[in-house]
Amino acid sequence: MAVKKIVTGNHPTLRVTSEKISAVDDSIKSLLQDLIETLDGTGDKGVGLSANQIDEKKRIFVARIYENNEVSETYTPAPRHFINPEVIDVSSESNLIVDPERKMLEGCLSLPNIYAFVERPHEVTIRFHTMETLESGQDPLEERFIHDNAIVVQHELDHLNGILFTDHAIQQGQTIYEITDDDEPRVIEI
Incomplete structure (x- = not known):
């Protein structure tokens, strides 16, 4: 268990649909710890991390x-884990329409310094397992997420399907920015 290197850019694992996890074993437990330690190692830069971002092709984030x-910039919750997540319901309202004042740029640890506004459903319900539910043979959980949490969950689930947030931004005709610590935002093409 360790902080792993986050793959970036055009790394092929970022474009692969991840494999379903059928059972919890030591390798899956170790992978979960690696994900948590790697996310924690990013400081305040990351709010989520999928397995394929550390070059593992498993359906967990x-x-x-x-x-x-x-x-929040003042409160950092402990990471939760989601195994074999799937979207089961989305709202018809968009995050960019429901509350334009809260519109935020989306970024990604695998695309450093790249940001864009991405239109996503404002609310999403997902079905997923935790280590405990999968290990004990329980039914998967269902949970509804709204606002920023919905964006994070959809972003990470996209990773498990080989999709990057810039794919959505391009498809939606959104502007993509490169923002570094010492520069003004500049528009880029991908």
């Missing part, structure tokens, strides 16, 4: 789920 459905 970790995410920080915020109590008030809004990413």
Whole structure:
């Protein structure tokens, strides 16, 4: 168990649909710890991390789920894990329309310094397992996420399907920005 290297750019694993996890074994437990330690190692830069971002092709991601459905600069929740997640319902309202004041740029640890506004469903319900439910043979859980939490969950689930947020931005005709610590945002093409 360790902090793993996050794959970036055009790494082929980022474009692969991840494999379903059928049972919990030591390798899956170790993978979960690696995901948590790697996300924690990013400091405040990351709110989620999928297995394929550390070059593992398994359907699991970790995410920080915020109590008030809004990413906070003063509070960092412990990462939760989601195994074999699937979307079972989405709202018809878009995150960019419902609350334009809260519109936020989406970024990714695998695409450093790249950001874009991405239109996504404002609410999403997913079905998923945890280590405990999968190991004990229980039914998967279902949970609804809204606002920022919905964006994070959809972003990480996209990774498990080989999709990057920039794919959505391009498809939607959104502007893509490169923002570094010392530069003004600049528009780029991918």
